Amino acid sequence: MKNHDHELLSRAIQLARENVKEGGGPFGALITLDGKIIAESANQVIQNNDPTAHAEVETIRRASKVLNTFDLTGCTLYTSCEPCPMCLGAVYWSRISRVVYASNREDAARAGFRDAELYQEIILDPDKRSIPFVNLGLPDAGSEFEAWDQSEIRKDY
């Protein structure tokens, strides 16, 4: 198992290196189920002009498509670098069971990426962040949750 982890994580790093050659960001990831790779991707932010297209998010999207479900329970994510807060959130929402990574948020910071900074911002109160987060009271706030609660066709996720 341990050697298998090394091999798969090394593949994620290779995807990251190959992506740099094509002008893409230096991040790669893959997802396995029962030890087999079911999806892989490098960062596609630059190529797709999509700020959400981190390697982990892209790989989760692809794996969900392959398995035709939003629930990746039992899957393992191998990623060249510790997931940023966005990708960490994506991991939890997908219910991936295990994450293996190589570089960490400080390594990413040294390479010029804001991962460590985001981990600091996220713990601040919404009104203390560098981007203003304004909570606005509205008469219809929460009406969407009431509709959800009463829905007979809802599917919990």
Place this chain on the structure above:
Amino acid sequence: MKNHDHELLSRAIQLARENVKEGGGPFGALITLDGKIIAESANQVIQNNDPTAHAEVETIRRASKVLNTFDLTGCTLYTSCEPCPMCLGAVYWSRISRVVYASNREDAARAGFRDAELYQEIILDPDKRSIPFVNLGLPDAGSEFEAWDQSEIRKDY
């Protein structure tokens, strides 16, 4: 400006309610530039079998496509509910300038969503989380960042 905020945020809540009628999750969002809506979306997790397809992420992807850039500086995001950690990360990576929301993470928790739980998980050390995060040392770890550093075609994002 204030009344305009109310109107736009109310539209995001309306998108959330309409989505519930179609069997989708109770979240809606839209992005404006210079006061005009350039993209909107409700949560598409169930419809697309995509755990990353929260309203905010989808709307950011659409706005990036419309503007043909991964940099949404100057844009405002209106969202029916406080962004979860994944969506908050997406906001920072996209450089959106301002976020306006109605319900918050506790409201989402009462409706059965794990937003508040994720805000707790994210501040834990990677090896203390409910999903195991394993940092594996590898000889080629960081080689992707070296390649990035030396790249002459790189485009910072």
